[in-house]
Amino acid sequence: MRQRIKAGVVSKWLENTGPDSEVVLSSRIRLARNLRNIPFPYLASDSQTAEVAKQVRGLLQEKPDVFADIHYYAVSELTPLERQALLERHLISPALLKEDHNSAVLLREDESLSIMINEEDHLRFQCLLPGLQLESAWKMADHYDNLFEEALDYAFDEQLGYLTVCPTNVGTGLRASVMVHLPALNLTKRLNRVLSAIAQVGLAVRGMYGEGSEITGNLVQISNQITLGQSDEDIIKNLFGVTKQIVEQELQARQILLNESRDQIADRVNRSFGILKHAHLMSSQEGMQLLSDVRLGIDLGLIEDKKGLALKELLVLQRPANLQLLTGKTLDVFERDRERAKLMRQYLA
Amino acid sequence: MLCQECQKRPATVHLTKIINNEKQVWHLCEQCAREKEEFNFDYPPFSLQSLLSGLLNMETQTEAQPVDYPTTKIQCDNCSLTYTQFRQIGRFGCSNCYTAFSDYLFPLLRRLHGSARHVGKIPKRADSTVQLRRNLENLRRKLQQLVEREEFEKAAQVRDEIRRLEKEVQNGGEDYEAKN
Numbered sequence: 212m213r214q215r216i217k218a219g220v221v222s223k224w225l226e227n228t229g230p231d232s233e234v235v236l237s238s239r240i241r242l243a244r245n246l247r248n249i250p251f252p253y254l255a256s257d258s259q260t261a262e263v264a265k266q267v268r269g270l271l272q273e274k275p276d277v278f279a280d281i282h283y284y285a286v287s288e289l290t291p292l293e294r295q296a297l298l299e300r301h302l303i304s305p306a307l308l309k310e311d312h313n314s315a316v317l318l319r320e321d322e323s324l325s326i327m328i329n330e331e332d333h334l335r336f337q338c339l340l341p342g343l344q345l346e347s348a349w350k351m352a353d354h355y356d357n358l359f360e361e362a363l364d365y366a367f368d369e370q371l372g373y374l375t376v377c378p379t380n381v382g383t384g385l386r387a388s389v390m391v392h393l394p395a396l397n398l399t400k401r402l403n404r405v406l407s408a409i410a411q412v413g414l415a416v417r418g419m420y421g422e423g424s425e426i427t428g429n430l431v432q433i434s435n436q437i438t439l440g441q442s443d444e445d446i447i448k449n450l451f452g453v454t455k456q457i458v459e460q461e462l463q464a465r466q467i468l469l470n471e472s473r474d475q476i477a478d479r480v481n482r483s484f485g486i487l488k489h490a491h492l493m494s495s496q497e498g499m500q501l502l503s504d505v506r507l508g509i510d511l512g513l514i515e516d517k518k519g520l521a522l523k524e525l526l527v528l529q530r531p532a533n534l535q536l537l538t539g540k541t542l543d544v545f546e547r548d549r550e551r552a553k554l555m556r557q558y559l560a
Numbered sequence: 561m562l563c564q565e566c567q568k569r570p571a572t573v574h575l576t577k578i579i580n581n582e583k584q585v586w587h588l589c590e591q592c593a594r595e596k597e598e599f600n601f602d603y604p605p606f607s608l609q610s611l612l613s614g615l616l617n618m619e620t621q622t623e624a625q626p627v628d629y630p631t632t633k634i635q636c637d638n639c640s641l642t643y644t645q646f647r648q649i650g651r652f653g654c655s656n657c658y659t660a661f662s663d664y665l666f667p668l669l670r671r672l673h674g675s676a677r678h679v680g681k682i683p684k685r686a687d688s689t690v691q692l693r694r695n696l697e698n699l700r701r702k703l704q705q706l707v708e709r710e711e712f713e714k715a716a717q718v719r720d721e722i723r724r725l726e727k728e729v730q731n732g733g734e735d736y737e738a739k740n
C-alpha cells in the first residue's frame with residue numbers, strides 16, 4: 212500500500228528554530244527545470260508527460276540509497292484532502308493541482324524538500340527551511356538539482372540559461388523567497404511604506420498564500436523577480452540583505468511599541484491570548500490574526516511562554532484540510548470552526 | 561511588405577482606422593482588404609489575455625519600427641507553437657521554441673529582466689566548453705584591466721592562460737573535463 216500524507220505537523224519549516232526566527236518564519240528556494248525538446252506539460256501529450264514521470268521514477272529506483280528518504284506521490288493517488296493539506300503546508304503549488312498531466316510530487320520525509328513533476332514546468336525543486344536560511348535552502352536545492360541533472364537531459368542554453376515555460380523564469384529558474392511576520396510595522400502604520408520600498412528594489416511582495424492572496428496575520432512573502440542576468444548567489448544575497456533590513460525595521464518598531472504604548476499593546480495581545488484559550492468557535496482568518504498577536508506578545512515578553520508554544524505549527528494545523536487530516540473526520544464549515552477552537556484551547560491550555 | 565492578414569500576398573491597400581482615439585494602420589492585400597471592409601473592422605475583443613499580450617507587445621506600440629515582430633509566420637518545428645501564439649499566451653511550448661523564436665526574444669527578455677544573458681549556474685553535464693568560454697571572458701576582462709594598470713608581468717601570465725584555454729575550446733573542452 213502506498214504511503215499516505217502524514218497528519219499533524221511534520222514540515223521542517225514549522226519548527227521554531229533558525230536565524231532571525233522572531234521575524235522570519237521560513238526561507239524558500241525554488242528551481243524550475245525542463246527536459247530538452249519534450250513539450251512543456253500544458254502542451255504535451257499524455258504519453259509525453261508520462262515519459263517525464265517515468266524518467267524521474269527511474270532515477271529514484273536507480274539510486275535507492277541516495278533517495279531513501281524521498282517518497283513519490285502521483286497527484287491522481289492523493290485524496291482531495293491530502294492535496295489541499297500539502298498546499299496549506301506550502302509544499303506544492305495550486306498549479307500542480309489545476310490540471311493533472313501525470314503530475315506528481317516527491318517529498319522528503321522531513322518535508323524540507325518537495326519536487327513537483329509536471330507542474331507548470333517539467334520539474335520544480337523546492338526547499339523550505341525555518342528562519343532566515345536562504346543559503347542552506349539553496350545548497351539543498353542545488354544538491355538535488357545536480358543529482359537529477361546526472362540522469363536527465365535538461366533544457367539549458369549557454370546564452371539564456373535554464374529554459375522555462377514562462378519567460379519570467381528563464382535563466383536561473385530560481386525563485387528565492389522569505390515569509391516574514393511584521394505585526395509591529397503594521398501597528399505603527401509603517402508596513403505600506405516598507406512594502407513599497409521593497410517593490411522599488413525589484414522584489415515582489417505577496418500574502419502568505421501566494422499570488423493575489425491578501426496579507427493576513429501580518430504575514431508577508433518577499434521574493435525575487437529577475438532570473439536572468441544575475442547569478443543564483445547574487446539573487447540570494449540581495450534578498451538576504453533586504454530581509455535583514457526588514458528584520459531590523461520590524462524590531463525597531465517593536466521597541467517603539469514597547470516604549471510608547473506598552474499598556475495598549477499588552478492589553479491587545481493578552482486579549483487575543485484569552486480568546487484563543489477560551490473561544491468555542493473560530494474561523495481560520497480569526498485564528499491567523501490572533502496567533503499573530505500572541506506571537507508578538509511572546510516576542511515582546513508581554514505573554515509568558517513557559518512551554519515554548521508552537522504557534523507556527525498552529526498556523527498551518529488550523530487550516531481547513533490539515534484540521535480535517537488531524538481529526539480524521541470530514542468537517543463542514545461550522546464543525547471546522549468548532550474543532551479549530553478546540554485545537555487552540557488544547558494547545559494553549 | 562506582405563499582407564498583415566494572410567502573410568502571403570503583397571500589401572497594396574493601406575487602411576487607417578481610429579479606434580478609441582488610437583490610430584491603427586492596416587497593410588493588406590486586396591482580397592483581405594475586401595473581407596475586412598465587409599466585416600466592418602471587427603473590434604478586437606477585450607480580455608485579460610489581450611491585456612497581457614498588450615504588455616508583451618509594448619514596444620511595438622511605442623516604437624515606430626516594430627523590432628521584435630516577424631513579418632512572416634514563425635513556428636517551432638518541435639512543438640508547432642507559433643510566435644504569434646506565444647505572444648498571446650505568454651508561454652513557450654518547448655525548449656526548442658527559444659531557438660525558433662530567438663531573433664525576436666531579446667527585447668522581451670530585456671524588458672522583463674533588464675538583461676538577456678544568463679550568468680548563473682551551469683549544469684555540469686552541459687558542454688564543458690560553456691564553462692571554458694565564460695572563464696575566457698573573465699580572463700580577457702582581467703587582461704584589459706592589467707594592461708590599463710600597466711602591470712605587464714601579470715598581464716603576460718594571464719595572456720598565456722588565455723592562449724591555453726583557447727586551445728582547449730578548440731579541442732572541445734576535453735582537457736578541461738579531464739582535469740575537473
Ligand SMILES: [Zn+2]
Pocket residue numbers: 563564565566567568569588589590591592593
Ligand atoms: Zn491578405
Ligand SMILES: [Zn+2]
Pocket residue numbers: 636637638639640641652653654655656657658
Ligand atoms: Zn516549441
